[in-house]
Amino acid sequence: MIQKYFSLDKNYILEKAQLDQEQQLIVYLIDFAKKFYLTQFNPLGLEDDTVKRIIAHKTEYTDRLEEFYRNLAGVYRYKHGNNQLEFLFDGADHYEKYTVDWVKAYEEWLVDFCIRPNFLKAVLELTVFYPEGRKAELAESRMKAFINQHFELKIYKHKGIVKMKVA
Structure with a gap:
């Protein structure tokens, strides 16, 4: 990770906390x-082929959701980030606090997203149906478009995150 500024910048600590939680989240x-x-x-628990595949699925591969996770983490830093560390009076360090805050926000967002x-x-x-080729690219694009629409932000690789202009 290339750090351009002060090493104790809140965003660097927050990003490290998010990346350390990536696989688990x-x-x-x-x-x-x-x-x-x-x-x-x-809700009735009827088992058709789709339900059987979902139940039988073992989560092993997470690489298809890494870009979504990193984009979501970037949106969180954009919305909640500044470079000023806050005073913590409870004895916790900033890394622990930002980890807890990030996990809590992530879990709350997932409830809203899954609706x-x-x-x-x-x-x-x-994940479960793991398509190959073009169909997988379409699903990945839908995930990125979902973030753009939900948060009214546009994510660029080189420019970063930009607020969308609503016409």
Whole structure:
């Protein structure tokens, strides 16, 4: 990680906390989406081929959701970030506090996201049904478009995050 500024900048500490939690939180997203789908769209517990695949799925590969996770982490830093460390009077260090804050916000966002069928469908396509080729790219694009629409932000690789202009 290339640091351009003061090493104790809040955003660097927050980014490190987010990257350290990446694997664990992507697995949480996949498991949460599967449980959410089963409770919302199959409350009677009927087993068809789709439900059987969801139940049988073991979360092993998370690489298809890494870009989504990193974009979401970037949005969180954009919305909650500044470079000023706050005073902590409870004895915790900043890394621990930012980790707890990030995990809490992430879990709350997932509840809101999973209510939207397009998001849930994209997560299941990328993980449980794991399409190859073009179909996977479309699901990944839907995930990025979801972030753009939900937060009214546009994410660029080189320019960073920019607030969308609403016409």
